[in-house]
Amino acid sequence: MKHTSLRHLTYMAVLTAVALTIFVIEAQLPALAPIPGIKLGLANIVTVYAVFALGPGQAAGILLARILLGSLFAGGMTIFYSLAGGLCCYLVTLVLYKLVGGKQIWVCSVMGAMAHNAGQIAVAVAITRTPGVLAYLPILLVSGILTGLFTGLCAQFLLSRLPKAGPPNGRP
Amino acid sequence: MKSTKFWIVLIAVLLCVCLAASILVLGGKTQSTTAHLYQGGALVRTIDLSQVNEPFSFTVEGPAGSNTVQVESGRIRVSHADCPDQVCVHQGWISNSVAPIVCLPNQLVIQIGGSPSETEIDGVSG
Structure with a gap:
Protein backbone atom coordinates (compact mmCIF):
# COMPACT_ATOMS: atom_id res chain seq x y z
CA MET A 1 0.00 0.00 0.00
CA LYS A 2 1.39 3.36 -0.98
CA HIS A 3 1.27 6.51 1.05
CA THR A 4 -2.17 6.79 2.59
CA SER A 5 -3.47 10.27 3.15
CA LEU A 6 -5.64 11.08 6.12
CA ARG A 7 -8.52 11.52 3.73
CA HIS A 8 -7.99 8.12 2.25
CA LEU A 9 -7.73 6.55 5.69
CA THR A 10 -10.93 8.23 6.79
CA TYR A 11 -12.67 7.05 3.67
CA MET A 12 -11.50 3.48 4.33
CA ALA A 13 -12.76 3.73 7.90
CA VAL A 14 -16.16 4.93 6.70
CA LEU A 15 -16.37 2.09 4.19
CA THR A 16 -15.39 -0.41 6.91
CA ALA A 17 -18.12 0.97 9.15
CA VAL A 18 -20.65 0.69 6.33
CA ALA A 19 -19.60 -2.89 5.55
CA LEU A 20 -19.67 -3.83 9.22
CA THR A 21 -23.14 -2.35 9.70
CA ILE A 22 -24.45 -4.24 6.68
CA PHE A 23 -22.78 -7.43 7.91
CA VAL A 24 -24.20 -7.20 11.44
CA ILE A 25 -27.71 -6.30 10.28
CA GLU A 26 -27.70 -9.09 7.73
CA ALA A 27 -26.64 -11.57 10.41
CA GLN A 28 -29.80 -10.65 12.36
CA LEU A 29 -32.09 -11.51 9.47
CA PRO A 30 -33.62 -14.97 9.55
CA ALA A 31 -31.90 -17.52 7.30
CA LEU A 32 -33.05 -17.27 3.69
CA ALA A 33 -33.25 -21.03 3.28
CA PRO A 34 -32.90 -23.98 5.63
CA ILE A 35 -29.44 -24.60 4.25
CA PRO A 36 -26.32 -23.62 6.14
CA GLY A 37 -24.28 -20.89 4.48
CA ILE A 38 -26.88 -19.25 2.24
CA LYS A 39 -26.94 -15.50 2.64
CA LEU A 40 -27.09 -12.39 0.51
CA GLY A 41 -23.57 -11.28 1.29
CA LEU A 42 -24.49 -7.63 1.01
CA ALA A 43 -21.27 -6.57 2.73
CA ASN A 44 -19.43 -7.72 -0.38
CA ILE A 45 -20.87 -4.70 -2.21
CA VAL A 46 -18.44 -2.61 -0.19
CA THR A 47 -15.49 -4.93 -0.94
CA VAL A 48 -16.12 -4.90 -4.68
CA TYR A 49 -16.67 -1.16 -4.62
CA ALA A 50 -13.43 -0.65 -2.69
CA VAL A 51 -11.38 -2.82 -5.06
CA PHE A 52 -12.41 -0.71 -8.02
CA ALA A 53 -12.62 2.69 -6.32
CA LEU A 54 -9.58 2.54 -4.02
CA GLY A 55 -7.49 -0.37 -5.27
CA PRO A 56 -6.88 -3.95 -4.15
CA GLY A 57 -4.59 -3.17 -1.22
CA GLN A 58 -6.97 -0.86 0.56
CA ALA A 59 -9.91 -3.13 -0.24
CA ALA A 60 -8.04 -5.96 1.51
CA GLY A 61 -7.64 -3.76 4.57
CA ILE A 62 -11.35 -2.95 4.64
CA LEU A 63 -12.29 -6.61 4.11
CA LEU A 64 -10.00 -7.88 6.89
CA ALA A 65 -11.16 -5.22 9.35
CA ARG A 66 -14.79 -6.03 8.57
CA ILE A 67 -14.28 -9.79 8.99
CA LEU A 68 -12.35 -9.46 12.26
CA LEU A 69 -14.78 -6.96 13.79
CA GLY A 70 -17.84 -8.73 12.36
CA SER A 71 -16.74 -12.04 13.86
CA LEU A 72 -16.38 -10.33 17.24
CA PHE A 73 -20.05 -9.39 17.04
CA ALA A 74 -21.22 -12.72 15.67
CA GLY A 75 -19.02 -14.87 17.90
CA GLY A 76 -18.39 -18.59 17.71
CA MET A 77 -16.70 -20.15 14.73
CA THR A 78 -17.90 -17.43 12.35
CA ILE A 79 -14.39 -16.11 11.89
CA PHE A 80 -13.12 -19.28 10.21
CA TYR A 81 -15.95 -19.35 7.69
CA SER A 82 -15.74 -15.61 7.08
CA LEU A 83 -11.96 -15.61 6.69
CA ALA A 84 -11.83 -18.59 4.35
CA GLY A 85 -14.77 -17.35 2.31
CA GLY A 86 -13.58 -13.75 2.32
CA LEU A 87 -10.03 -14.58 1.26
CA CYS A 88 -11.15 -16.95 -1.53
CA CYS A 89 -13.56 -14.30 -2.73
CA TYR A 90 -10.90 -11.58 -2.55
CA LEU A 91 -8.31 -13.60 -4.50
CA VAL A 92 -10.77 -14.41 -7.29
CA THR A 93 -11.90 -10.78 -7.41
CA LEU A 94 -8.27 -9.71 -7.62
CA VAL A 95 -7.57 -12.01 -10.60
CA LEU A 96 -10.68 -10.80 -12.41
CA TYR A 97 -10.01 -7.16 -11.50
CA LYS A 98 -7.46 -7.02 -14.32
CA LEU A 99 -9.64 -8.90 -16.79
CA VAL A 100 -12.96 -7.10 -16.69
CA GLY A 101 -14.11 -3.72 -17.92
CA GLY A 102 -16.23 -1.13 -16.17
CA LYS A 103 -19.47 -2.73 -17.31
CA GLN A 104 -18.40 -6.19 -16.18
CA ILE A 105 -17.78 -5.58 -12.50
CA TRP A 106 -20.64 -7.92 -11.63
CA VAL A 107 -18.54 -10.79 -13.05
CA CYS A 108 -16.02 -10.28 -10.22
CA SER A 109 -18.79 -10.46 -7.68
CA VAL A 110 -20.40 -13.60 -9.14
CA MET A 111 -17.12 -15.49 -9.35
CA GLY A 112 -16.08 -14.13 -5.97
CA ALA A 113 -19.31 -15.30 -4.36
CA MET A 114 -18.79 -18.79 -5.81
CA ALA A 115 -15.24 -18.83 -4.43
CA HIS A 116 -16.62 -17.63 -1.09
CA ASN A 117 -19.08 -20.53 -0.96
CA ALA A 118 -16.42 -23.05 -1.99
CA GLY A 119 -14.11 -21.76 0.74
CA GLN A 120 -16.87 -21.91 3.32
CA ILE A 121 -17.76 -25.50 2.44
CA ALA A 122 -14.09 -26.46 2.66
CA VAL A 123 -13.97 -25.05 6.20
CA ALA A 124 -17.26 -26.76 7.07
CA VAL A 125 -15.86 -30.11 5.90
CA ALA A 126 -12.65 -29.47 7.86
CA ILE A 127 -14.48 -28.49 11.05
CA THR A 128 -17.14 -31.20 11.01
CA ARG A 129 -14.72 -33.71 9.42
CA THR A 130 -17.73 -35.04 7.53
CA PRO A 131 -17.45 -35.06 3.72
CA GLY A 132 -21.24 -35.42 3.50
CA VAL A 133 -21.47 -31.66 3.98
CA LEU A 134 -20.13 -31.34 0.41
CA ALA A 135 -23.63 -32.28 -0.79
CA TYR A 136 -24.53 -28.65 -0.23
CA LEU A 137 -21.82 -27.27 -2.53
CA PRO A 138 -23.91 -27.09 -5.74
CA ILE A 139 -26.82 -25.47 -3.90
CA LEU A 140 -24.50 -22.91 -2.33
CA LEU A 141 -22.91 -22.22 -5.72
CA VAL A 142 -26.32 -21.52 -7.26
CA SER A 143 -27.09 -19.14 -4.41
CA GLY A 144 -23.63 -17.60 -4.81
CA ILE A 145 -24.18 -16.90 -8.50
CA LEU A 146 -27.56 -15.25 -7.86
CA THR A 147 -26.58 -13.22 -4.79
CA GLY A 148 -23.21 -12.38 -6.37
CA LEU A 149 -25.00 -11.06 -9.44
CA PHE A 150 -27.19 -8.88 -7.25
CA THR A 151 -24.39 -7.49 -5.07
CA GLY A 152 -22.15 -7.08 -8.12
CA LEU A 153 -24.73 -5.03 -9.95
CA CYS A 154 -25.20 -2.96 -6.79
CA ALA A 155 -21.45 -2.29 -6.64
CA GLN A 156 -21.31 -1.48 -10.35
CA PHE A 157 -24.22 0.92 -10.00
CA LEU A 158 -22.56 2.51 -6.98
CA LEU A 159 -19.29 2.97 -8.88
CA SER A 160 -21.02 4.61 -11.82
CA ARG A 161 -23.06 6.91 -9.59
CA LEU A 162 -20.32 7.87 -7.16
CA PRO A 163 -17.41 8.78 -9.41
CA LYS A 164 -16.56 12.03 -7.70
CA ALA A 165 -17.44 11.09 -4.18
CA GLY A 166 -15.40 7.90 -4.58
CA PRO A 167 -11.69 7.98 -3.92
CA PRO A 168 -10.95 11.44 -2.62
CA ASN A 169 -7.81 12.64 -4.30
CA GLY A 170 -7.90 16.24 -3.17
CA ARG A 171 -5.75 17.67 -0.44
CA PRO A 172 -6.94 17.14 3.12
CA MET B 1 -10.72 -7.82 -21.89
CA GLN B 31 -32.50 -46.56 -0.31
CA SER B 32 -30.99 -46.69 3.14
CA THR B 33 -33.11 -46.20 6.25
CA THR B 34 -30.17 -45.88 8.62
CA ALA B 35 -29.40 -42.49 10.11
CA HIS B 36 -25.82 -41.79 11.11
CA LEU B 37 -25.03 -39.07 13.62
CA TYR B 38 -21.57 -37.65 13.28
CA GLN B 39 -20.01 -35.20 15.65
CA GLY B 40 -16.65 -33.73 14.72
CA GLY B 41 -16.37 -36.47 12.12
CA ALA B 42 -16.83 -39.31 14.60
CA LEU B 43 -19.84 -41.59 14.28
CA VAL B 44 -21.64 -41.19 17.60
CA ARG B 45 -24.92 -42.95 16.97
CA THR B 46 -26.58 -45.11 14.33
CA ILE B 47 -30.36 -45.47 14.20
CA ASP B 48 -32.27 -47.70 11.83
CA LEU B 49 -35.31 -45.50 11.21
CA SER B 50 -37.41 -48.38 9.86
CA GLN B 51 -37.07 -50.16 13.21
CA VAL B 52 -38.40 -47.22 15.23
CA ASN B 53 -41.92 -47.82 16.51
CA GLU B 54 -42.13 -45.47 19.48
CA PRO B 55 -41.02 -41.89 18.80
CA PHE B 56 -38.17 -40.82 21.05
CA SER B 57 -35.77 -37.96 21.39
CA PHE B 58 -32.33 -37.46 22.86
CA THR B 59 -29.89 -34.65 23.36
CA VAL B 60 -26.46 -34.30 21.83
CA GLU B 61 -23.97 -32.00 23.53
CA GLY B 62 -21.58 -30.08 21.32
CA PRO B 63 -19.02 -27.30 21.61
CA ALA B 64 -21.63 -24.57 21.18
CA GLY B 65 -24.46 -26.08 23.23
CA SER B 66 -26.91 -28.89 22.72
CA ASN B 67 -29.16 -30.24 19.99
CA THR B 68 -32.31 -32.23 20.68
CA VAL B 69 -32.75 -34.92 18.07
CA GLN B 70 -36.23 -36.32 17.57
CA VAL B 71 -36.78 -39.70 15.95
CA GLU B 72 -40.03 -41.14 14.60
CA SER B 73 -40.74 -44.15 12.47
CA GLY B 74 -38.88 -43.56 9.22
CA ARG B 75 -37.76 -39.99 9.89
CA ILE B 76 -35.47 -37.87 12.00
CA ARG B 77 -35.02 -34.19 12.76
CA VAL B 78 -33.38 -31.70 15.09
CA SER B 79 -36.23 -30.30 17.16
CA HIS B 80 -34.24 -27.89 19.28
CA ALA B 81 -30.84 -26.22 19.09
CA ASP B 82 -29.04 -23.75 21.31
CA CYS B 83 -27.40 -21.90 18.45
CA PRO B 84 -28.83 -18.57 17.26
CA ASP B 85 -29.28 -19.39 13.57
CA GLN B 86 -31.45 -22.53 13.99
CA VAL B 87 -30.58 -23.73 10.51
CA CYS B 88 -30.61 -27.39 11.55
CA VAL B 89 -34.06 -27.00 13.16
CA HIS B 90 -35.46 -25.38 10.03
CA GLN B 91 -34.17 -28.22 7.89
CA GLY B 92 -36.99 -30.22 9.42
CA TRP B 93 -37.59 -33.93 9.07
CA ILE B 94 -35.48 -36.01 6.74
CA SER B 95 -36.30 -39.57 5.82
CA ASN B 96 -34.45 -40.51 2.65
CA SER B 97 -32.76 -37.35 1.48
CA VAL B 98 -29.19 -37.37 0.22
CA ALA B 99 -28.53 -33.97 1.77
CA PRO B 100 -27.65 -34.30 5.45
CA ILE B 101 -28.88 -32.18 8.36
CA VAL B 102 -25.97 -30.02 9.42
CA CYS B 103 -25.44 -28.05 12.62
CA LEU B 104 -22.16 -26.25 12.05
CA PRO B 105 -21.74 -24.67 15.51
CA ASN B 106 -22.05 -28.07 17.17
CA GLN B 107 -20.28 -29.92 14.36
CA LEU B 108 -23.26 -32.27 14.17
CA VAL B 109 -24.16 -34.00 10.92
CA ILE B 110 -27.12 -36.35 10.52
CA GLN B 111 -26.87 -38.34 7.33
CA ILE B 112 -29.09 -41.09 6.00
CA GLY B 113 -26.98 -43.96 4.68
CA GLY B 114 -23.70 -43.13 3.10
CA SER B 115 -21.38 -44.70 5.63
CA PRO B 116 -18.78 -47.17 4.34
CA SER B 117 -20.03 -49.96 6.60
CA GLU B 118 -23.54 -49.43 5.26
CA THR B 119 -22.43 -49.98 1.66
CA GLU B 120 -20.59 -53.07 2.78
CA ILE B 121 -23.69 -54.59 4.35
CA ASP B 122 -25.72 -53.74 1.26
CA GLY B 123 -23.07 -55.38 -0.86
CA VAL B 124 -23.23 -58.57 1.20
CA SER B 125 -27.01 -58.77 1.41
CA GLY B 126 -27.49 -57.70 -2.21
Whole structure:
Protein backbone atom coordinates (compact mmCIF):
# COMPACT_ATOMS: atom_id res chain seq x y z
CA MET A 1 0.00 0.00 0.00
CA LYS A 2 1.39 3.36 -0.98
CA HIS A 3 1.27 6.51 1.05
CA THR A 4 -2.17 6.79 2.59
CA SER A 5 -3.47 10.27 3.15
CA LEU A 6 -5.64 11.08 6.12
CA ARG A 7 -8.52 11.52 3.73
CA HIS A 8 -7.99 8.12 2.25
CA LEU A 9 -7.73 6.55 5.69
CA THR A 10 -10.93 8.23 6.79
CA TYR A 11 -12.67 7.05 3.67
CA MET A 12 -11.50 3.48 4.33
CA ALA A 13 -12.76 3.73 7.90
CA VAL A 14 -16.16 4.93 6.70
CA LEU A 15 -16.37 2.09 4.19
CA THR A 16 -15.39 -0.41 6.91
CA ALA A 17 -18.12 0.97 9.15
CA VAL A 18 -20.65 0.69 6.33
CA ALA A 19 -19.60 -2.89 5.55
CA LEU A 20 -19.67 -3.83 9.22
CA THR A 21 -23.14 -2.35 9.70
CA ILE A 22 -24.45 -4.24 6.68
CA PHE A 23 -22.78 -7.43 7.91
CA VAL A 24 -24.20 -7.20 11.44
CA ILE A 25 -27.71 -6.30 10.28
CA GLU A 26 -27.70 -9.09 7.73
CA ALA A 27 -26.64 -11.57 10.41
CA GLN A 28 -29.80 -10.65 12.36
CA LEU A 29 -32.09 -11.51 9.47
CA PRO A 30 -33.62 -14.97 9.55
CA ALA A 31 -31.90 -17.52 7.30
CA LEU A 32 -33.05 -17.27 3.69
CA ALA A 33 -33.25 -21.03 3.28
CA PRO A 34 -32.90 -23.98 5.63
CA ILE A 35 -29.44 -24.60 4.25
CA PRO A 36 -26.32 -23.62 6.14
CA GLY A 37 -24.28 -20.89 4.48
CA ILE A 38 -26.88 -19.25 2.24
CA LYS A 39 -26.94 -15.50 2.64
CA LEU A 40 -27.09 -12.39 0.51
CA GLY A 41 -23.57 -11.28 1.29
CA LEU A 42 -24.49 -7.63 1.01
CA ALA A 43 -21.27 -6.57 2.73
CA ASN A 44 -19.43 -7.72 -0.38
CA ILE A 45 -20.87 -4.70 -2.21
CA VAL A 46 -18.44 -2.61 -0.19
CA THR A 47 -15.49 -4.93 -0.94
CA VAL A 48 -16.12 -4.90 -4.68
CA TYR A 49 -16.67 -1.16 -4.62
CA ALA A 50 -13.43 -0.65 -2.69
CA VAL A 51 -11.38 -2.82 -5.06
CA PHE A 52 -12.41 -0.71 -8.02
CA ALA A 53 -12.62 2.69 -6.32
CA LEU A 54 -9.58 2.54 -4.02
CA GLY A 55 -7.49 -0.37 -5.27
CA PRO A 56 -6.88 -3.95 -4.15
CA GLY A 57 -4.59 -3.17 -1.22
CA GLN A 58 -6.97 -0.86 0.56
CA ALA A 59 -9.91 -3.13 -0.24
CA ALA A 60 -8.04 -5.96 1.51
CA GLY A 61 -7.64 -3.76 4.57
CA ILE A 62 -11.35 -2.95 4.64
CA LEU A 63 -12.29 -6.61 4.11
CA LEU A 64 -10.00 -7.88 6.89
CA ALA A 65 -11.16 -5.22 9.35
CA ARG A 66 -14.79 -6.03 8.57
CA ILE A 67 -14.28 -9.79 8.99
CA LEU A 68 -12.35 -9.46 12.26
CA LEU A 69 -14.78 -6.96 13.79
CA GLY A 70 -17.84 -8.73 12.36
CA SER A 71 -16.74 -12.04 13.86
CA LEU A 72 -16.38 -10.33 17.24
CA PHE A 73 -20.05 -9.39 17.04
CA ALA A 74 -21.22 -12.72 15.67
CA GLY A 75 -19.02 -14.87 17.90
CA GLY A 76 -18.39 -18.59 17.71
CA MET A 77 -16.70 -20.15 14.73
CA THR A 78 -17.90 -17.43 12.35
CA ILE A 79 -14.39 -16.11 11.89
CA PHE A 80 -13.12 -19.28 10.21
CA TYR A 81 -15.95 -19.35 7.69
CA SER A 82 -15.74 -15.61 7.08
CA LEU A 83 -11.96 -15.61 6.69
CA ALA A 84 -11.83 -18.59 4.35
CA GLY A 85 -14.77 -17.35 2.31
CA GLY A 86 -13.58 -13.75 2.32
CA LEU A 87 -10.03 -14.58 1.26
CA CYS A 88 -11.15 -16.95 -1.53
CA CYS A 89 -13.56 -14.30 -2.73
CA TYR A 90 -10.90 -11.58 -2.55
CA LEU A 91 -8.31 -13.60 -4.50
CA VAL A 92 -10.77 -14.41 -7.29
CA THR A 93 -11.90 -10.78 -7.41
CA LEU A 94 -8.27 -9.71 -7.62
CA VAL A 95 -7.57 -12.01 -10.60
CA LEU A 96 -10.68 -10.80 -12.41
CA TYR A 97 -10.01 -7.16 -11.50
CA LYS A 98 -7.46 -7.02 -14.32
CA LEU A 99 -9.64 -8.90 -16.79
CA VAL A 100 -12.96 -7.10 -16.69
CA GLY A 101 -14.11 -3.72 -17.92
CA GLY A 102 -16.23 -1.13 -16.17
CA LYS A 103 -19.47 -2.73 -17.31
CA GLN A 104 -18.40 -6.19 -16.18
CA ILE A 105 -17.78 -5.58 -12.50
CA TRP A 106 -20.64 -7.92 -11.63
CA VAL A 107 -18.54 -10.79 -13.05
CA CYS A 108 -16.02 -10.28 -10.22
CA SER A 109 -18.79 -10.46 -7.68
CA VAL A 110 -20.40 -13.60 -9.14
CA MET A 111 -17.12 -15.49 -9.35
CA GLY A 112 -16.08 -14.13 -5.97
CA ALA A 113 -19.31 -15.30 -4.36
CA MET A 114 -18.79 -18.79 -5.81
CA ALA A 115 -15.24 -18.83 -4.43
CA HIS A 116 -16.62 -17.63 -1.09
CA ASN A 117 -19.08 -20.53 -0.96
CA ALA A 118 -16.42 -23.05 -1.99
CA GLY A 119 -14.11 -21.76 0.74
CA GLN A 120 -16.87 -21.91 3.32
CA ILE A 121 -17.76 -25.50 2.44
CA ALA A 122 -14.09 -26.46 2.66
CA VAL A 123 -13.97 -25.05 6.20
CA ALA A 124 -17.26 -26.76 7.07
CA VAL A 125 -15.86 -30.11 5.90
CA ALA A 126 -12.65 -29.47 7.86
CA ILE A 127 -14.48 -28.49 11.05
CA THR A 128 -17.14 -31.20 11.01
CA ARG A 129 -14.72 -33.71 9.42
CA THR A 130 -17.73 -35.04 7.53
CA PRO A 131 -17.45 -35.06 3.72
CA GLY A 132 -21.24 -35.42 3.50
CA VAL A 133 -21.47 -31.66 3.98
CA LEU A 134 -20.13 -31.34 0.41
CA ALA A 135 -23.63 -32.28 -0.79
CA TYR A 136 -24.53 -28.65 -0.23
CA LEU A 137 -21.82 -27.27 -2.53
CA PRO A 138 -23.91 -27.09 -5.74
CA ILE A 139 -26.82 -25.47 -3.90
CA LEU A 140 -24.50 -22.91 -2.33
CA LEU A 141 -22.91 -22.22 -5.72
CA VAL A 142 -26.32 -21.52 -7.26
CA SER A 143 -27.09 -19.14 -4.41
CA GLY A 144 -23.63 -17.60 -4.81
CA ILE A 145 -24.18 -16.90 -8.50
CA LEU A 146 -27.56 -15.25 -7.86
CA THR A 147 -26.58 -13.22 -4.79
CA GLY A 148 -23.21 -12.38 -6.37
CA LEU A 149 -25.00 -11.06 -9.44
CA PHE A 150 -27.19 -8.88 -7.25
CA THR A 151 -24.39 -7.49 -5.07
CA GLY A 152 -22.15 -7.08 -8.12
CA LEU A 153 -24.73 -5.03 -9.95
CA CYS A 154 -25.20 -2.96 -6.79
CA ALA A 155 -21.45 -2.29 -6.64
CA GLN A 156 -21.31 -1.48 -10.35
CA PHE A 157 -24.22 0.92 -10.00
CA LEU A 158 -22.56 2.51 -6.98
CA LEU A 159 -19.29 2.97 -8.88
CA SER A 160 -21.02 4.61 -11.82
CA ARG A 161 -23.06 6.91 -9.59
CA LEU A 162 -20.32 7.87 -7.16
CA PRO A 163 -17.41 8.78 -9.41
CA LYS A 164 -16.56 12.03 -7.70
CA ALA A 165 -17.44 11.09 -4.18
CA GLY A 166 -15.40 7.90 -4.58
CA PRO A 167 -11.69 7.98 -3.92
CA PRO A 168 -10.95 11.44 -2.62
CA ASN A 169 -7.81 12.64 -4.30
CA GLY A 170 -7.90 16.24 -3.17
CA ARG A 171 -5.75 17.67 -0.44
CA PRO A 172 -6.94 17.14 3.12
CA MET B 1 -10.72 -7.82 -21.89
CA LYS B 2 -13.34 -10.37 -22.87
CA SER B 3 -16.69 -9.28 -24.21
CA THR B 4 -19.64 -9.08 -21.85
CA LYS B 5 -21.26 -11.84 -23.90
CA PHE B 6 -18.40 -14.19 -23.00
CA TRP B 7 -18.95 -13.63 -19.28
CA ILE B 8 -22.72 -13.98 -19.56
CA VAL B 9 -22.38 -17.29 -21.41
CA LEU B 10 -19.72 -18.55 -18.98
CA ILE B 11 -21.80 -17.73 -15.92
CA ALA B 12 -24.99 -19.08 -17.49
CA VAL B 13 -23.21 -22.38 -18.16
CA LEU B 14 -21.89 -22.48 -14.57
CA LEU B 15 -25.38 -21.72 -13.28
CA CYS B 16 -26.92 -24.53 -15.33
CA VAL B 17 -24.30 -27.05 -14.15
CA CYS B 18 -24.78 -26.06 -10.50
CA LEU B 19 -28.57 -26.07 -10.86
CA ALA B 20 -28.51 -29.57 -12.34
CA ALA B 21 -26.25 -30.78 -9.54
CA SER B 22 -28.50 -29.13 -6.93
CA ILE B 23 -31.56 -30.83 -8.34
CA LEU B 24 -29.72 -34.16 -8.21
CA VAL B 25 -28.80 -33.55 -4.56
CA LEU B 26 -32.18 -32.22 -3.45
CA GLY B 27 -34.21 -34.75 -5.43
CA GLY B 28 -31.90 -37.64 -4.71
CA LYS B 29 -33.32 -40.44 -2.58
CA THR B 30 -31.31 -43.00 -0.74
CA GLN B 31 -32.50 -46.56 -0.31
CA SER B 32 -30.99 -46.69 3.14
CA THR B 33 -33.11 -46.20 6.25
CA THR B 34 -30.17 -45.88 8.62
CA ALA B 35 -29.40 -42.49 10.11
CA HIS B 36 -25.82 -41.79 11.11
CA LEU B 37 -25.03 -39.07 13.62
CA TYR B 38 -21.57 -37.65 13.28
CA GLN B 39 -20.01 -35.20 15.65
CA GLY B 40 -16.65 -33.73 14.72
CA GLY B 41 -16.37 -36.47 12.12
CA ALA B 42 -16.83 -39.31 14.60
CA LEU B 43 -19.84 -41.59 14.28
CA VAL B 44 -21.64 -41.19 17.60
CA ARG B 45 -24.92 -42.95 16.97
CA THR B 46 -26.58 -45.11 14.33
CA ILE B 47 -30.36 -45.47 14.20
CA ASP B 48 -32.27 -47.70 11.83
CA LEU B 49 -35.31 -45.50 11.21
CA SER B 50 -37.41 -48.38 9.86
CA GLN B 51 -37.07 -50.16 13.21
CA VAL B 52 -38.40 -47.22 15.23
CA ASN B 53 -41.92 -47.82 16.51
CA GLU B 54 -42.13 -45.47 19.48
CA PRO B 55 -41.02 -41.89 18.80
CA PHE B 56 -38.17 -40.82 21.05
CA SER B 57 -35.77 -37.96 21.39
CA PHE B 58 -32.33 -37.46 22.86
CA THR B 59 -29.89 -34.65 23.36
CA VAL B 60 -26.46 -34.30 21.83
CA GLU B 61 -23.97 -32.00 23.53
CA GLY B 62 -21.58 -30.08 21.32
CA PRO B 63 -19.02 -27.30 21.61
CA ALA B 64 -21.63 -24.57 21.18
CA GLY B 65 -24.46 -26.08 23.23
CA SER B 66 -26.91 -28.89 22.72
CA ASN B 67 -29.16 -30.24 19.99
CA THR B 68 -32.31 -32.23 20.68
CA VAL B 69 -32.75 -34.92 18.07
CA GLN B 70 -36.23 -36.32 17.57
CA VAL B 71 -36.78 -39.70 15.95
CA GLU B 72 -40.03 -41.14 14.60
CA SER B 73 -40.74 -44.15 12.47
CA GLY B 74 -38.88 -43.56 9.22
CA ARG B 75 -37.76 -39.99 9.89
CA ILE B 76 -35.47 -37.87 12.00
CA ARG B 77 -35.02 -34.19 12.76
CA VAL B 78 -33.38 -31.70 15.09
CA SER B 79 -36.23 -30.30 17.16
CA HIS B 80 -34.24 -27.89 19.28
CA ALA B 81 -30.84 -26.22 19.09
CA ASP B 82 -29.04 -23.75 21.31
CA CYS B 83 -27.40 -21.90 18.45
CA PRO B 84 -28.83 -18.57 17.26
CA ASP B 85 -29.28 -19.39 13.57
CA GLN B 86 -31.45 -22.53 13.99
CA VAL B 87 -30.58 -23.73 10.51
CA CYS B 88 -30.61 -27.39 11.55
CA VAL B 89 -34.06 -27.00 13.16
CA HIS B 90 -35.46 -25.38 10.03
CA GLN B 91 -34.17 -28.22 7.89
CA GLY B 92 -36.99 -30.22 9.42
CA TRP B 93 -37.59 -33.93 9.07
CA ILE B 94 -35.48 -36.01 6.74
CA SER B 95 -36.30 -39.57 5.82
CA ASN B 96 -34.45 -40.51 2.65
CA SER B 97 -32.76 -37.35 1.48
CA VAL B 98 -29.19 -37.37 0.22
CA ALA B 99 -28.53 -33.97 1.77
CA PRO B 100 -27.65 -34.30 5.45
CA ILE B 101 -28.88 -32.18 8.36
CA VAL B 102 -25.97 -30.02 9.42
CA CYS B 103 -25.44 -28.05 12.62
CA LEU B 104 -22.16 -26.25 12.05
CA PRO B 105 -21.74 -24.67 15.51
CA ASN B 106 -22.05 -28.07 17.17
CA GLN B 107 -20.28 -29.92 14.36
CA LEU B 108 -23.26 -32.27 14.17
CA VAL B 109 -24.16 -34.00 10.92
CA ILE B 110 -27.12 -36.35 10.52
CA GLN B 111 -26.87 -38.34 7.33
CA ILE B 112 -29.09 -41.09 6.00
CA GLY B 113 -26.98 -43.96 4.68
CA GLY B 114 -23.70 -43.13 3.10
CA SER B 115 -21.38 -44.70 5.63
CA PRO B 116 -18.78 -47.17 4.34
CA SER B 117 -20.03 -49.96 6.60
CA GLU B 118 -23.54 -49.43 5.26
CA THR B 119 -22.43 -49.98 1.66
CA GLU B 120 -20.59 -53.07 2.78
CA ILE B 121 -23.69 -54.59 4.35
CA ASP B 122 -25.72 -53.74 1.26
CA GLY B 123 -23.07 -55.38 -0.86
CA VAL B 124 -23.23 -58.57 1.20
CA SER B 125 -27.01 -58.77 1.41
CA GLY B 126 -27.49 -57.70 -2.21
